[in-house]
Amino acid sequence: MAQIDRRDFIKIMGLGATATAVSGLMSKQLVAGSNVQTRPKGFYSLPVKGGVKKGNVRILHLTDVHGQLNPVYFREPNVNLGVGDAYNRPPHVVGKKLLKAMGLKENTPESYVYTYLNFEKDSKRYGKTGGFPQIKTLLDSLRAEAGGRQNTLTIDGGDLWQGSGTALWTRGVDMVEASNILGVDVMVGHWEFTYKENEVLSNVALFKGDFIGQNVRVKEDSLMSDTYATFVEKYDGSGLYDEDSGHAFRPYVIKEVNGARICIIGQAFPRTGNANPQEFFPDWSFGLREEDMKELVAQIKEDEKPDAIVLLSHNGMDVDIKMAERVPGLNAVFGGHTHDGMPKPVKVKNVDGHTCLVTNAGSNGKYIGVMDFDIQKGKLNSIDYHMLPIISNWLKPDPEMSAYIKQMRSQKYTKDIVESRRKDAFYNPKRLGKSFEEILSEKLAIADRNLYRRGNFMGTWDQIICNALREEYGADVAMSAGVRWGTTTLKGDWITMEDVMTQCALTYGETYVSEMTGKDLMSVLEGVADNLFDPDPYLQSGGDMVRVGGMDYSIDPSQKIYFRITDAKLDNGHVIEPNTRYKVAGWATVNRTPKGRLIWDVVRDYILRNKDTDNILYLPKINHPTLINVNHNPGIADYPGKSS
Amino acid sequence: MAKNSIKIRAKLKGDVVTVKALIKHPMETGLRKNKKTGKMIPAHFIQNIMCENNGKSVMNAEWGASVSKNPYLSFKFKGSNKGDTFKLTWTDNTGKTESNEVKIK
Amino acid sequence: MLDRRNFLKSSMGAGAVAIAASCGILTPISVSAAWNKAAFEAKTMDVSGATASDAIKIKAPDIAENGAVVPVTISTTIADAESISIYTEKNGTPLTAVFNFGDMTEAYASTRIKMGKTSNVVAVVNAAGKQYKAHKEVKVTIGGCGG
Incomplete structure (x- = not known):
């Protein structure tokens, strides 16, 4: 949004939403077919235990929505290996073992939403999940059951503003506005920071709740420069919460709810500065900052005397568990980042011997975490946690939210769009004049299988991206980051431009091709594998293995760095030699802006070129790496490649 | 006159002064090649820092070339009052020296 | 207020020990300070x-955001701490900085250091003729995208 005034933009969108809300109420039909499951009675009913009284506080948590305003399919992983202490500990338990660990049964709505089991069948029976109109309806009902909104807090764990075409084209504004309609009170960030600092601060200003984070700090250079102080003045000082401590944002908030004092501490993704381009946030530094967290909790207890302290975190679940152990004083952690839909919390005993509940509310709007606190006379009597899946057909869409989304998507793609770091690619002339809806609903091809990304290793959607990159550049090998966002396209369904954007939309989507020696290629793979399989959660990134197309390899996660990857060879059988140079294509580089086309255009054109006369896109080969030493691990089941 | 290479903030809170200083300096290790010419860039880094409060030394430091470019330094001392003059002086391996002073706030 | 003469004397006292462990020290040559070439x-x-000590706190990131600029803060509750030396173990020349304190100065120093690769940051504290140490590993790594 370089030229047009962002505030005006919002006003236009907001106005439209109200106008439509009055007249057009969508009524959504259930998916046709005899197999369709109807909502069991009481599925969404969750009264406060013992009836609502003073001191009851309900916290409603969603996280990692990744720009998904409309319902989506999202297949949970069949590979989510735990190493070190995380071995066999949720979330590193998949499929039937996860159901068992959580006390759930197969062939239930729960097994559909929490596992990959019977996904093909169940996705037809239960339909899509998530969607802001449905979430709004459920939130309102959960609020009513708690005695009204004033007895509740709605919190978002970040990765809200990124992950869709519309989020990219509005620079996150569409999601800020949607979260305001939803009634989000507090949030933290990660991909939020992949817009430019001025856009982030403008979005924070538009957001009606509190944007917090104890571990987002203004760099010393910026603190000591007048330029930064002048810059943040335009946003009422947001971005420079405390000059002495260097906190860019408020580290925590105290909320008085139904007679109780609840403290919410914020934790942004600690590795934002490693995982995402620093050029977007030149003045800010992140990091885990555990020492600061300990000091902060102690200081809050002393100064604020809250009845409960909870952490709203984008650490990722393994890191949250370790932090909950080591930082005394936290009653609960509302976690995100690692996209683990965990119906039950992990009870962690901290260094002081107290219990802290660590939760994770998955991704893509698929679940709402509900935590009920009973606080009497300053004493925390009990905490109750439930997770409710959003099965979209089972919830009547909220008309205001539906109208807003419809209106927002009717916006036209103009020359003011910024969808690249590169000026020559800010906007795509071919999209000019079309509405977001028109662009995104373009049908490209029919999927020959379920297309998904989530899982420790290669996904079928990733294979399309890698194939597209290889074809674009005639490359031997293509690499695609192992991010965990990106939804699922069902076998037999049309792949739309919306699906492509959902897999690809970020603010640094430029592609590249470069020559790399086999040795360098291996060291990239080893480095990423170490981010995933270092036994110390504090040294993990919470992402998945980099996807590699055109090449097969074997990996033993139990080994140390530089000993995990073996037996790498190209699709043509050529063994990767350390000193041979290979043509490697990729996208989403963090430390430079390459010259290639944007990834979504590369993928779109590949799909259109490669579909057959029946419009089906066939994937001849999936580069599933061979996994060694994993079959004993409860974090893997039904692996489609070789494993031992 | 060229802008001073040293930025200092010295704040008194309770009885402790916290000093934060930022110095513009390349801190070249002597191990880096100039990408254009292929020649080694000679070592050029600050070796000594002297900090004085009203003329009396409170802290001094010796640095190697592993201190980052545009060095940052923070430390704390007692026994100072608002309005005292705090002075920081650096000397690098080429013998160049520069100083700046501020009043304690 | 700190007496400059005493300050220099006290650093010299610690110096004898410091040299043995190749810690940099302050040796007063006229008004300007010297630089311990051999140590650096x-x-x-x-x-x-040096004896390992829990009383030394090293604040540094577990993972560097930028290996060229790694913020490091050292503090200690060891009584009469006269100096703090910072080493970056895996750097070509590990000794990175030495901070010498006057007796009104807190045993606290914060700076930013360069790290070529994953390494221990080691802090050595000189106090009353003795040396204490602590270390923390800082990982220097490639990106690694997340969820």
Whole structure:
């Protein structure tokens, strides 16, 4: 949004939403077919235990929505290996073992939403999940059951503003506005920071709740420069919460709810500065900052005397568990980042011997975490946690939210769009004049299988991206980051431009091709594998293995760095030699802006070129790496490649 | 006159002064090649820092070339009052020296 | 207020020990300070003469956001701490910085250091003729995208 005034933009969108809300109420039909499951009675009913009284506080948590305003399919992983202490500990338990660990049964709505089991069948029976109109309806009902909104807090764990075409084209504004309609009170960030600092601060200003984070700090250079102080003045000082401590944002908030004092501490993704381009946030530094967290909790207890302290975190679940152990004083952690839909919390005993509940509310709007606190006379009597899946057909869409989304998507793609770091690619002339809806609903091809990304290793959607990159550049090998966002396209369904954007939309989507020696290629793979399989959660990134197309390899996660990857060879059988140079294509580089086309255009054109006369896109080969030493691990089941 | 290479903030809170200083300096290790010419860039880094409060030394430091470019330094001392003059002086391996002073706030 | 003469004397006192462990020290040559060339150019780190101590706190990131600029803050509750030396173990010349304190100065120093690769940051504190040490590993890594 370089030229047009962002505030005006919002006003236009907001106005439209109200106008439509009055007249057009969508009524959504259930998916046709005899197999369709109807909502069991009481599925969404969750009264406060013992009836609502003073001191009851309900916290409603969603996280990692990744720009998904409309319902989506999202297949949970069949590979989510735990190493070190995380071995066999949720979330590193998949499929039937996860159901068992959580006390759930197969062939239930729960097994559909929490596992990959019977996904093909169940996705037809239960339909899509998530969607802001449905979430709004459920939130309102959960609020009513708690005695009204004033007895509740709605919190978002970040990765809200990124992950869709519309989020990219509005620079996150569409999601800020949607979260305001939803009634989000507090949030933290990660991909939020992949817009430019001025856009982030403008979005924070538009957001009606509190944007917090104890571990987002203004760099010393910026603190000591007048330029930064002048810059943040335009946003009422947001971005420079405390000059002495260097906190860019408020580290925590105290909320008085139904007679109780609840403290919410914020934790942004600690590795934002490693995982995402620093050029977007030149003045800010992140990091885990555990020492600061300990000091902060102690200081809050002393100064604020809250009845409960909870952490709203984008650490990722393994890191949250370790932090909950080591930082005394936290009653609960509302976690995100690692996209683990965990119906039950992990009870962690901290260094002081107290219990802290660590939760994770998955991704893509698929679940709402509900935590009920009973606080009497300053004493925390009990905490109750439930997770409710959003099965979209089972919830009547909220008309205001539906109208807003419809209106927002009717916006036209103009020359003011910024969808690249590169000026020559800010906007795509071919999209000019079309509405977001028109662009995104373009049908490209029919999927020959379920297309998904989530899982420790290669996904079928990733294979399309890698194939597209290889074809674009005639490359031997293509690499695609192992991010965990990106939804699922069902076998037999049309792949739309919306699906492509959902897999690809970020603010640094430029592609590249470069020559790399086999040795360098291996060291990239080893480095990423170490981010995933270092036994110390504090040294993990919470992402998945980099996807590699055109090449097969074997990996033993139990080994140390530089000993995990073996037996790498190209699709043509050529063994990767350390000193041979290979043509490697990729996208989403963090430390430079390459010259290639944007990834979504590369993928779109590949799909259109490669579909057959029946419009089906066939994937001849999936580069599933061979996994060694994993079959004993409860974090893997039904692996489609070789494993031992 | 060229802008001073040293930025200092010295704040008194309770009885402790916290000093934060930022110095513009390349801190070249002597191990880096100039990408254009292929020649080694000679070592050029600050070796000594002297900090004085009203003329009396409170802290001094010796640095190697592993201190980052545009060095940052923070430390704390007692026994100072608002309005005292705090002075920081650096000397690098080429013998160049520069100083700046501020009043304690 | 700190007496400059005493300050220099006290650093010298610690100096004898410091040299043995190749810690940099302040040796007063006229008004300007000296630079311990031998210590700063040493290719290896020897802190074997120092006792490991929990009373030294090293604040540094677990993972560097930028290996060229790694913020490090050292503080200690050890009484009469006269100096703090910072080593970056895996750097070509490990000794990175030495901070010498006057007796009104807190045993606290914060700076930013360069790290070529994953390494221990080692802090050595001189106090009353003795040396204490602590270390923390900082990982220097490639990106690694997340969820």
